[in-house]
Amino acid sequence: xxxxxxxxxxxxxxxxxxxxxxxxxxxxxxxxxxxxxxxxxxxxxxxxxxxxxxxxxxxxxxxxxxxxxxxxxxxxxxxxxxxxxxxxxxxxxxxxxxxxxxxxxxxxxxxxxxxxxxxxxxxxxxxxxxxxxxxxxxxxxxxxxxxxxxxxxxxxxxxxxxxxxxxxxxxxxxxxxxxxxxxxxxxxxxxxxxxxxxxxxxxxxxxxxxxxxxxxxxxxxxxxxxxxxxxxxxxxxxxxxxxxxxxxxxxxxxxxxxxxxxxxxxxxxxxxxxxxxxxxxxxxxxxxxxxxxxxxxxxxxxxxxxxxxxxxxxxxxxxxxxxxxxxxxxxxxxxxxxxxxxxxxxxxxxxxxxxxxxxxxxxxxxxxxxxxxxxxxxxxxxxxxxxxxxxxxxxxxxxxxxxxxxxxxxxxxxxxxxxxxxxxxxxxxxxxxxxxxxxxxxxxxxxxxxxxxxxxxxxxxxxxxxxxxxxxxxxxxxxxxxxxxxxxxxxxxxxxxxxxxxxxxxxxxxxxxxxxxxxxxxxxxxxxxxxxxxxxxxxxxxxxxxxxxxxxxxxxxxxxxxxxxxxxx
Numbered sequence: 129x130x131x132x133x134x135x136x137x138x139x140x141x142x143x144x145x146x147x148x149x150x151x152x153x154x155x156x157x158x159x160x161x162x163x164x165x166x167x168x169x170x171x172x173x174x175x176x177x178x179x180x181x182x183x184x185x186x187x188x189x190x191x192x193x194x195x196x197x198x199x200x201x202x203x204x205x206x207x208x209x210x211x212x213x214x215x216x217x218x219x220x221x222x223x224x225x226x227x228x229x230x231x232x233x234x235x236x237x238x239x240x241x242x243x244x245x246x247x248x249x250x251x252x253x254x255x256x257x258x259x260x261x262x263x264x265x266x267x268x269x270x271x272x273x274x275x276x277x278x279x280x281x282x283x284x285x286x287x288x289x290x291x292x293x294x295x296x297x298x299x300x301x302x303x304x305x306x307x308x309x310x311x312x313x314x315x316x317x318x319x320x321x322x323x324x325x326x327x328x329x330x331x332x333x334x335x336x337x338x339x340x341x342x343x344x345x346x347x348x349x350x351x352x353x354x355x356x357x358x359x360x361x362x363x364x365x366x367x368x369x370x371x372x373x374x375x376x377x378x379x380x381x382x383x384x385x386x387x388x389x390x391x392x393x394x395x396x397x398x399x400x401x402x403x404x405x406x407x408x409x410x411x412x413x414x415x416x417x418x419x420x421x422x423x424x425x426x427x428x429x430x431x432x433x434x435x436x437x438x439x440x441x442x443x444x445x446x447x448x449x450x451x452x453x454x455x456x457x458x459x460x461x462x463x464x465x466x467x468x469x470x471x472x473x474x475x476x477x478x479x480x481x482x483x484x485x486x487x488x489x490x491x492x493x494x495x496x497x498x499x500x501x502x503x504x505x506x507x508x509x510x511x512x513x514x515x516x517x518x519x520x521x522x523x524x525x526x527x528x529x530x531x532x533x534x535x536x537x538x539x540x541x542x543x544x545x546x547x548x549x550x551x552x553x554x555x556x557x558x559x560x561x562x563x564x565x566x567x568x569x570x571x572x573x574x575x576x577x578x579x580x581x582x583x584x585x586x587x588x589x590x591x592x593x594x595x596x597x598x599x600x601x602x603x604x605x606x607x608x609x610x611x612x613x614x615x616x617x618x619x620x621x622x623x624x625x626x627x628x629x630x631x632x633x634x635x636x637x638x639x640x641x642x643x644x645x646x647x648x649x650x651x652x653x654x655x656x657x658x659x660x661x662x663x664x665x666x667x668x669x670x671x672x673x674x675x676x677x678x679x680x681x682x683x684x685x686x687x688x689x690x691x692x693x694x695x696x697x
Contacts, residue, residue, distance in 0.1 A: 138183070142650075146652050154637070167255065170255070250587075253589040253590075256591065256593065256595060278500055361421060527549045607626075631683035638663055
């Protein structure tokens with residue numbers, strides 16, 4: 129419920145604070161005094177659209193703020209929305225809007241967006257007026273009314289249906305995307321095949337490029353290498369035919385000479401042993417050089433083969449990676465991608481099979497929901513018709529028309545199309561509300577629905593803005609009694625011009641306007657005692673004669689009795 133509402137600089141309201149009560153609250157006053165402006169301010173607080181015209185003339189900004197008492201069952205809902213500090217189950221909404229279009233919104237003191245205000249407001253307040261009753265004409269709203277009346281079994285089944293529908297739509301989208309991208313898939317398949325074939329046919333081995341580069345270097349410089357090896361071998365072994373001694377033979381001669389005198393001093397012996405080691409080492413080196421000489425041959429065919437292999441590897445590196453290891457890894461990845469795109473047909477069949485299963489689940493649940501709706505609609509038809517009789521529409525008959533779509537064009541709420549129909553008088557037949565119901569009749573139909581749904585409607589505050597327009601005095605009393613009945617479970621705020629409704633209220637507020645230095649100012653006052661009797665008299669006949677004053681007092685006393693009967697004092 130709304131505990132307190134504060135409004136600043138909205139239309140003709142300069143500054144106004146109103147503390148509302150539980151039960152039925154009525155707002156009365158002269159035409160243009162600002163009653164509906166309060167409703168506009170609340171709409172702005174709930175994230176509704178605001179225009180520059182709503183800001184008081186001469187001001188650059190306006191502000192609306194309200195303190196709400198929320199039912200315990202909604203605490204978890206708001207906590208899940210990230211709203212904390214819900215002390216004593218209260219929540220404070222605030223919106224400041226500027227002529228420039230800027231908004232500053234807060235929830236419990238923390239900054240929020242307009243859309244967040246709107247999301248929170250949907251749980252707090254439901255506003256109904258001459259224009260707001262258009263929701264009765266929308267298929268989704270009609271379905272929501274029926275489903276809430278049907279009860280938790282249907283709502284639970286609908287939740288399961290929505291989960292299945294989400295999966296169904298996901299699979300359907302995947303199938304659509306697969307079919308739409310067939311050309312792209314074929315192009316990728318050809319590309320992946322070419323790349324994989326290029327890599328696998330190369331038969332690469334890790335680090336083989338290093339060995340190839342070594343071979344290339346040897347083959348390219350074979351002539352210089354052979355010449356150097358020959359010179360080294362000759363220098364060690366001597367010229368062919370033994371005409372010139374080499375380093376090995378000279379070292380051996382030196383070692384033999386030192387060996388002859390090694391007995392004369394230890395140093396001679398050490399030199400002899402050292403020369404022996406050098407001689408052995410030179411023999412080993414000479415042998416290695418001879419083997420190298422035999423192995424190094426200039427082979428132009430081999431060199432061409434090596435160079436071509438290196439060129440191939442470099443080409444692959446430019447396309448697929450900086451190293452052979454990276455190229456091999458790229459090939460493995462391409463193979464996996466090729467498997468995926470090549471498997472599209474089997475994937476498509478798998479998805480179509482999955483969609484068929486989900487289609488069966490959806491149809492079964494949609495049919496179950498339809499059956500529950502039909503059952504609930506039969507009961508709701510009778511109850512709303514009965515309520516309309518109480519609301520001075522004695523000949524009217526209400527009917528919920530439910531059509532089930534066998535073509536399986538699944539919608540968010542199932543396969544049902546629902547329309548509210550009414551026959552105002554016998555013999556006229558049933559027609560849609562939009563074609564046959566007047567504004568006053570529409571308001572009474574809405575009130576009848578709200579009366580029936582009061583026990584299952586979780587919205588804490590219901591606002592009715594002049595829904596009694598065009599309603600007779602007798603019917604107005606019935607409207608008031610229905611509002612009183614709804615107020616057993618909800619806080620009800622009603623802007624009215626009917627004394628019959630105002631006299632039933634738990635709290636009656638009077639809004640008037642005064643003029644100060646060419647400015648119009650709206651004021652609100654809670655009426656009690658004699659002041660309330662005077663206002664009821666004004667609503668009855670426009671004056672406060674002795675007769676109307678007496679009648680007003682009687683109506684207020686009768687209202688107390690009716691509130692007691694409805695559990696509201």
